Structures are given as structure tokens and as C-alpha cells.
Amino acid sequence: MRRILLVLAACLALLAITDGWLRQHQAEQLRLDATLMPLVADSQIVPERVGRMDLKFDADLAYAFVREGDLWRFPAYHNAVAHADRLERLLQLTLSSQGTLYTSDPALHSSAGMTQPTLQIDLYDRGGAPLTQLQFAGPLPGPAGTESYARIAGTDTVLHLHADPISVVGRGRPPMLDPHLLPRSLSLGALVEIEVEGEGGWRLQRVAALRPETTGPMPPTADQRYRWLLHRGTRIDSCRSGSVAAYLGFLRKVRVDGLTSTRQPASEGSASTRLRLTDEEGVVDELRVAGADPTTGSTLVHNQRAAIQALVAARRAVWLTPPASTFLDSLIAPTPFDRALQDDAGATP
Numbered sequence: 001m002r003r004i005l006l007v008l009a010a011c012l013a014l015l016a017i018t019d020g021w022l023r024q025h026q027a028e029q030l031r032l033d034a035t036l037m038p039l040v041a042d043s044q045i046v047p048e049r050v051g052r053m054d055l056k057f058d059a060d061l062a063y064a065f066v067r068e069g070d071l072w073r074f075p076a077y078h079n080a081v082a083h084a085d086r087l088e089r090l091l092q093l094t095l096s097s098q099g100t101l102y103t104s105d106p107a108l109h110s111s112a113g114m115t116q117p118t119l120q121i122d123l124y125d126r127g128g129a130p131l132t133q134l135q136f137a138g139p140l141p142g143p144a145g146t147e148s149y150a151r152i153a154g155t156d157t158v159l160h161l162h163a164d165p166i167s168v169v170g171r172g173r174p175p176m177l178d179p180h181l182l183p184r185s186l187s188l189g190a191l192v193e194i195e196v197e198g199e200g201g202w203r204l205q206r207v208a209a210l211r212p213e214t215t216g217p218m219p220p221t222a223d224q225r226y227r228w229l230l231h232r233g234t235r236i237d238s239c240r241s242g243s244v245a246a247y248l249g250f251l252r253k254v255r256v257d258g259l260t261s262t263r264q265p266a267s268e269g270s271a272s273t274r275l276r277l278t279d280e281e282g283v284v285d286e287l288r289v290a291g292a293d294p295t296t297g298s299t300l301v302h303n304q305r306a307a308i309q310a311l312v313a314a315r316r317a318v319w320l321t322p323p324a325s326t327f328l329d330s331l332i333a334p335t336p337f338d339r340a341l342q343d344d345a346g347a348t349p
Contacts, residue, residue, distance in 0.1 A: 019180045036098040039159055040132060040152050047091040051126030055169060057119060064172045067126065071185050074174055078259040081306055083176045084185035094121055094134055099159030102149055111135025112149040112158045119166050120153065139164045146206075156258045179255040180204070182285060183306050189279035193247060198273035202242065202324040203231040230327050239327040243335075247327070249317060250337035256310035257298055273321050290319055 011123045020128070056062040065072050065082055072082040102112055109115055117135035124130055133259040138148030146164040150185075151157060169175045178184055228239040277285040290300040292314035299317035300309045312320075319340045334342070 011322065023307075028226060035100065037101060037157075039097045039099060039134065039161065040095050042154070044121070045095055045131050047088060047095060048123050049095045050091055050131065052124040052128065053087065053091065054122040054124075055119065055175065056122065056172075065176075071183075074177060076184055077174060078261060079307065080259055081178045081183040081185055081308060083178050086168060086170075088175050088313070090121075090165055091123075093163055093168060094165050096209070097161050097163050097165070099150060099161035099163075100159045102158045104157045105154050105264065109156075109158065112319065114149065114151060114158055118148075136161075136165055138166055166319065180252070181254050181256050181287070181301060181303060181310055181312060182252060183303075183308075186285075186306055188252075188277070188283060189281050191251075191277055191278075192280050193278040195276045195278075196273060196321045197276070198321075200324070201273075203328070204239065204327065205229045205231060207296050228327070230324060232324055237328055243264060243327045243331050246335045247319075247322065248332055250341060253341055254312070254316055254320070256301075256312055258311045260300070260309045260311060287320065289317060292317070293307050 017125050051067045052064060054062055054064045064076065065074055065087060070084065072084045072087045074080045074082050099265050105110070114135060114137055117137050117138050118139075121134045121136070122130070128219045133153035134150065135153050136148045136150045139146035140148060140160075142162060143161070146167055148161050148164045148166060150161050150165075182188060182254065185280050189299070192206040206226050206228055209225055213268070228241060228244045230237045271289045272290045275287040275289060277287070284305070286304045288302040288304070290302075292299045295316050299314050300312040301312050301317060301320070302308075303310065319337055322336070331337075
């Protein structure tokens with residue numbers, strides 16, 4: 001009987017020790033699972049080092065973006081300008097993301113989608129040397145938005161990120177191209193002069209407006225501080241500020257239907273009109289507008305600062321250089337510029 005009691009006591013002691021070890025291991029695992037870990041531990045990989053970014057969706061769907069000064073370009077499509085703000089946000093998000101451990105077991109990679117990741121991002125430095133390859137799977141529903149699984153390609157550790165780089169990329173294929181004739185990534189301040197060179201040319205000039213002797217408590221608006229003059233030869237007329245504002249908005253919003261080779265001058269085979277836009281910092285954007293192509297209905301417009309040769313539907317391109325009389329009359333809503341932009345919804349390079 002005594003021997004049985006000793007065996008039982010030993011078994012109880014062993015069970016107590018095993019239970020304590022299991023509890024400690026479970027607590028350690030919970031602590032590890034709750035600890036935020038960086039996806040990219042190498043602090044040397046900062047966004048400024050990256051000169052090229054390849055986005056891969058599968059073996060046959062890959063897009064390479066190259067940094068060019070403050071711009072990001074997509075060389076595979078006539079060196080198109082990309083949305084630099086979105087690419088920089090994607091870089092910042094991927095390089096600074098943290099997550100909790102999902103698994104370090106290769107057998108569980110398929111459950112996280114890592115055998116066929118949704119997106120792979122390959123980063124290269126400005127000299128073309130590889131920096132890292134990051135893989136993402138998702139998106140996953142989360143309490144504050146979509147999330148994703150992520151790992152460095154070739155490693156076993158998979159993190160659960162409370163962020164979703166895949167959603168930043170978007171659904172466009174190719175993604176993140178800037179469809180505007182005046183790309184948003186090329187800074188252009190408030191315009192002070194617009195000049196059309198060619199037949200029927202004119203020049204718009206912004207000048208300071210006369211200030212009233214007495215002013216109210218509110219600061220003056222731009223319309224109250226400035227007015228626009230229309231120059232045609234030796235004649236100078238005062239413009240309707242609303243009509244000029246509609247034109248300025250049109251210039252910034254107009255999109256292209258596509259791009260063509262920048263090596264083909266816009267004036268080749270047809271007369272061209274030169275449109276010069278100057279902002280208050282002296283930055284000049286120059287557009288060379290050629291005649292409409294009777295086959296496609298598009299007009300060739302060469303943006304010299306962006307170095308892109310754009311195809312713009314003729315019904316929109318005609319309002320890049322409107323008749324001078326447009327600025328002397330009040331425009332009825334929707335203005336001709338509004339109507340031209342309404343045809344713009346599906347335009348994308």
C-alpha cells in the first residue's frame with residue numbers, strides 16, 4: 001500500500017511539473033504572438049535608398065517602377081509618370097510595417113497564402129543592386145480595416161500585419177499610373193500667366209486687384225486679391241474671373257486616353273499650337289498641341305516637362321486652347337470645360 005502511495009505521489013509531482021512547464025510555454029507563446037515584430041529588420045533599407053520597385057502579381061504579371069529625381073516612372077509604357085505619393089506610401093508602409101507572428105512552420109505557409117502570394121515587391125537600390133523581396137497575401141478583414149500576411153521571400157517566418165500594402169497598389173493593371181495631362185507628381189503652383197502661341201494666340205496674365213479702402217474682418221479671397229487680363233496683340237481686356245477659374249480647373253483635371261512614344265514630336269505631320277503655363281514660382285509647363293488624328297479621333301499633346309506624348313480625345317483637347325472670347329463672357333453651368341471633363345471618366349493610360 002505504501003508503495004502505491006509513493007507511486008501516486010510521484011505521478012502527481014510529475015503531472016504538476018508538466019503542467020507548470022506547459023503553462024509557462026503557453027504564456028511564452030502568447031507573449032511571442034502578441035509581440036510586434038518588424039517585417040524588415042535591416043534599418044539600412046530606407047525609402048530613399050530604393051531606386052526601383054518591381055510589383056509582381058504572378059509569373060506573367062510584373063511591373064517595374066523606376067525613381068527619376070522626385071518622380072516615379074513606368075518605363076514599359078512610354079516612360080509614363082506614376083503617382084509618386086502612392087508609391088512612396090507603399091514603400092514607407094512595407095519597410096516600416098510591424099506585425100505579430102503567425103507561424104515559423106513552413107507546413108503552415110499554405111494556410112497564410114504564402115505558397116502563392118497575392119503580391120511580391122522586389123526592391124533595388126539606385127545602382128540596381130537588389131535590396132530585398134517581400135511577399136504579401138490577403139487582404140484579410142480586420143477591426144480597423146484590411147490586413148495581410150507578409151514575409152521576406154525565402155524565410156520561414158510569416159507575420160500578420162495590421163496593414164494592407166495590397167490595397168495601396170489598387171486594381172489598375174498597370175497600377176498607379178497618373179492619367180493626368182499635367183501629372184500631379186510634377187509640382188505646379190498657382191498659375192500667373194498662360195500663353196497660346198500660334199494662329200489666334202492670346203495671353204492671360206494675373207495681376208493684383210485694387211484693394212478697397214475699407215475691408216471686412218475676413219481675409220480677401222483669391223478672386224478679390226487678383227484679376228486676369230487678356231492680351232491679344234495690342235489689345236488688353238479684363239476677364240471674367242469665373243470663366244478663367246473654370247479653365248484653370250480644366251487644365252489640372254484633364255486626363256489622357258493613352259500615351260505614345262516621346263520620340264515622335266507632336267508637330268510631326270501637322271501644325272501645332274504651343275501652350276505655356278507659368279506659375280508664381282516661375283515654373284513653366286509647355287504643351288505642344290497638334291491637330292486631331294482623323295483615324296483615332298485623338299489629339300497628340302506633348303508635355304515637355306513631363307516628357308510624355310499624350311493622346312487626348314479631340315473633344316477635350318480643343319478646350320486646351322479655347323477661343324479668347326471664352327474668358328470675356330460669363331459661362332453658364334455646366335461650362336464647356338465641365339462638359340469636356342464629363343467625357344473623361346474612363347480615360348486612363
